[in-house]
Amino acid sequence: MKIHQTQILVTKEDLDQNNHVNNIRYVKWVNDIAISHWETEVSTTVLDQYFWVMLSHNIEYKHQILLGETVTLKTYVKSCEGLFSIRIVEILVDKKLCAYSETKWCFMNSKTLKPNRIPQEIIDLF
Numbered sequence: 001m002k003i004h005q006t007q008i009l010v011t012k013e014d015l016d017q018n019n020h021v022n023n024i025r026y027v028k029w030v031n032d033i034a035i036s037h038w039e040t041e042v043s044t045t046v047l048d049q050y051f052w053v054m055l056s057h058n059i060e061y062k063h064q065i066l067l068g069e070t071v072t073l074k075t076y077v078k079s080c081e082g083l084f085s086i087r088i089v090e091i092l093v094d095k096k097l098c099a100y101s102e103t104k105w106c107f108m109n110s111k112t113l114k115p116n117r118i119p120q121e122i123i124d125l126f
Contacts, residue, residue: 002126004037005074010067020064021071027057030089030101033073041125050116052085052105063098065091071098077126083107083115085126 008029016022031054038052065071071093078086083106091099109116 001076002037002041003074003076004033004040005072006033006036008071008073010065010069010071012067015067020066023059023061026059026061026091026099026101029071029073029091030057030059030103033075033089034087034103034105037075037126042122046122049110050122051108051110053108054103055084055106056104057101058103059099059101061099063093063096065093065098069093078102080118080123080126083117085118 010021014021014025034052039047071091072095074090074092076088078088080086085105085107087103087105089101089103090097091101107116107118107122108114
C-alpha cells in the first residue's frame with residue numbers, strides 16, 4: 001500500500017456560511033488527491049489509455065476545519081480488483097482526523113469509454 005499525501009492551507013474560498021470548510025470542498029479534495037496519486041504513480045502511456053470515474057462516495061465528518069488551518073490529505077488504495085477500486089482519504093489537521101472518506105472508483109478505457117478490468121501491473125503500483 002502506497003500512501004500519497006499533500007497539504008493545503010484553508011482559504012476564505014474554502015468556507016461556507018458557517019465559516020468552516022464547505023462540504024463540497026471535501027469532495028473536491030478527495031477527487032484532487034486521488035487524481036494526484038494516480039498521475040504520480042503511472043506513466044504517460046497509461047494516463048492516455050485509462051481513467052477513473054467515481055461511483056460512490058462516503059465522507060464521515062469528525063471535526064470542523066477553519067480558515068487558516070493547514071490540512072493534510074492522505075490517501076491510499078484499500079482494494080483493487082476486477083473493474084473497481086476502493087480508495088481511502090484521511091483529512092487531518094495537526095494529526096487529528098477531521099474527516100474520513102471511502103470512495104468506489106471504476107477503471108475506464110479511454111478509447112472505448114467503457115469499464116476495463118484493472119491490469120495486474122496497475123494493481124501492483126498501489
